[in-house]
Amino acid sequence: MQISFHGAAGTVTGSCHLVTVGNLKILVDCGMFQGGHELKEENVGDFGFDPASIDVLLLTHAHLDHCGRIPLLVNRGFRGDIICTAATRDLARLVILDSAHLHEEEARRRQRHSEKGHKHQPLYDTLDAVMSFDHFNRIADYGVPIRLGHDASAIFYEAGHILGSASILLSVTEDGRNRRILFSGDIGPSDRPFLSNAQPPGDADIIVMETTYGDRNHRSLEASVDELLEAISDTQARGGNVIIPTFALERAQELLFFMNEGIKRDILPQDLRVFLDSPMAISATKIFRNHPEAMTREIAEQIRSGQDPFSLPELEFTRETAESMQLNHIHSGAVIMAGSGMCTGGRVRQHLRHNLAHEECSVIFVGFAAEGTLARIIIDGAQSVKLFGDHIPVRARIHTINGFSAHAGKKELRAWHEKNRTPDITFLIHGEEDARKTFAKGLKSERIEFPTMHQSFEI
Known part of the structure; x- marks a missing residue:
C-alpha cells in the first residue's frame, strides 16, 4: 500500500495525490499549478504517474488548483470515472471550460508575438475540456459510502470550503490490513453565510491535510465585512472606483451578499453601481441557485421561496468582452468585481491597468495570493x-x-485535526513551507511528514 504526492507538496497549488492498493490506483484531485513561470512549467510536465493506469479520480472540490488538469489527464490516457458531489460536478465543468478558453487565448497571444514558424499550443483546448466531462459519471452524497473496488470504498464529508466541497475518507484493505486515509481537501472556516461547517469523520489512521493558513488566523468575518463596506464607502467619497479581484466560486457570491446587507443597513447607497465582470462568476451564481441542498438550511429556504440572496438594486452582469471594455470608461463610483482572484489572468488585469495609477481608486484583495x-x-x-x-x-x-x-485559519485547522483520533501519520500538504512547519508544532500525530513533489511513502 502506497501513497505518493504529485502536486501541492511544498506549494499551495496543483493538488494531486495517488493511493495504490494492490492493482487499484486511486487519484485524489488533479489540479493546476498557479503562480510563477516555474510552476506553470509543472503543468505541461509529466504527472509522475501513467494517467492510463488510474482507475478512479476522487475530486474534493471545483477550484482550479484541484481540478484544472483533468482535461490533460484524459488527453494523456485516463479512462476511469471521476467521482464528486453534484455541485462540484457542475462547478468543475464551468471552471474547466473557462480554463480551456484562457489557455487558448494565451496560446493565440503568444503566437502573435512569436517568430514566424514557431507554434504555440494551449495546455488543453475546449474540445479536451468537453471530452473530459464524459468521465464525471458518479455522484457522491455526503456520508454515503461509495464502492471503488473489491477492497476499497470512499465517503465524502462536508468540508465547508466552497459549494459541494468535501473531505474524503478512503477505506482500503491489502493483505488483510485495513487503512483509513482521510484527505482534508480544502477546509472552510466556521459559520459562513452559505455553507455548513466542516464535518470531519473522526476516525482515520492517516490524514493528508492542507495547511494553506497553517501559520496564522483570520480576522473575524464581522470585522472583515465592516472593513469591506468602509473601504467601498471611502472610495465612493474620494470619487474613485473599487476593483475587487474576485474568485468566481464562493467569494463572488459572498461579496454580493454582504454588499446587499450593506445597502439594507444604509452603509452603502441604494444606487451603488456594482459590476460582476466575470462570465464564470455569473454562471457560478446560477449554479449556486440550483444547489440549495449544498447550502445552509436558512439560505436554502430563501432560494426555494423565490428570494435571491445574491441580488443588488444596481447589479450589472457583464458577460461579453465588449461590455467589459466599456467599464474602462467609468472613472468613478463603480465597484468592479472581476477574475481572477490572484490576478494571474482574466479581466481584472485590464481593470487594474486602468485604475491602479489613480490615488482616488482602491483595490481590495479578499483572498489568498x-x-x-x-x-x-x-x-x-x-x-x-x-x-x-x-x-x-x-x-x-x-x-x-x-x-x-474560504480557508480555515490555523486555529480552526488544528481543531479539525483534533476531532480525529491521533493518527499514525499526518502528511502536511497544500501550504508554503513556513505554514507547514508552523502548523506541525504541537500537532497530535504519531508521525508528521512534509512530502515533496513525486515523493512516495509506504503506508
Whole structure:
C-alpha cells in the first residue's frame, strides 16, 4: 500500500495525490499549478504517474488548483470515472471550460508575438475540456459510502470550503490490513453565510491535510465585512472606483451578499453601481441557485421561496468582452468585481491597468495570493507592476482583507485535526513551507511528514 504526492507538496497549488492498493490506483484531485513561470512549467510536465493506469479520480472540490488538469489527464490516457458531489460536478465543468478558453487565448497571444514558424499550443483546448466531462459519471452524497473496488470504498464529508466541497475518507484493505486515509481537501472556516461547517469523520489512521493558513488566523468575518463596506464607502467619497479581484466560486457570491446587507443597513447607497465582470462568476451564481441542498438550511429556504440572496438594486452582469471594455470608461463610483482572484489572468488585469495609477481608486484583495502571482506582488508593496507590456505605477489604495478567505485559519485547522483520533501519520500538504512547519508544532500525530513533489511513502 502506497501513497505518493504529485502536486501541492511544498506549494499551495496543483493538488494531486495517488493511493495504490494492490492493482487499484486511486487519484485524489488533479489540479493546476498557479503562480510563477516555474510552476506553470509543472503543468505541461509529466504527472509522475501513467494517467492510463488510474482507475478512479476522487475530486474534493471545483477550484482550479484541484481540478484544472483533468482535461490533460484524459488527453494523456485516463479512462476511469471521476467521482464528486453534484455541485462540484457542475462547478468543475464551468471552471474547466473557462480554463480551456484562457489557455487558448494565451496560446493565440503568444503566437502573435512569436517568430514566424514557431507554434504555440494551449495546455488543453475546449474540445479536451468537453471530452473530459464524459468521465464525471458518479455522484457522491455526503456520508454515503461509495464502492471503488473489491477492497476499497470512499465517503465524502462536508468540508465547508466552497459549494459541494468535501473531505474524503478512503477505506482500503491489502493483505488483510485495513487503512483509513482521510484527505482534508480544502477546509472552510466556521459559520459562513452559505455553507455548513466542516464535518470531519473522526476516525482515520492517516490524514493528508492542507495547511494553506497553517501559520496564522483570520480576522473575524464581522470585522472583515465592516472593513469591506468602509473601504467601498471611502472610495465612493474620494470619487474613485473599487476593483475587487474576485474568485468566481464562493467569494463572488459572498461579496454580493454582504454588499446587499450593506445597502439594507444604509452603509452603502441604494444606487451603488456594482459590476460582476466575470462570465464564470455569473454562471457560478446560477449554479449556486440550483444547489440549495449544498447550502445552509436558512439560505436554502430563501432560494426555494423565490428570494435571491445574491441580488443588488444596481447589479450589472457583464458577460461579453465588449461590455467589459466599456467599464474602462467609468472613472468613478463603480465597484468592479472581476477574475481572477490572484490576478494571474482574466479581466481584472485590464481593470487594474486602468485604475491602479489613480490615488482616488482602491483595490481590495479578499483572498489568498500565492507567491509569484500579481496579487501577491501588489500586496507585498510593489511600486509599479507590468501589465500588457506597460509599467503601471501603484497609487491606488490597497486593502487586504483576509477574513473572507474560504480557508480555515490555523486555529480552526488544528481543531479539525483534533476531532480525529491521533493518527499514525499526518502528511502536511497544500501550504508554503513556513505554514507547514508552523502548523506541525504541537500537532497530535504519531508521525508528521512534509512530502515533496513525486515523493512516495509506504503506508
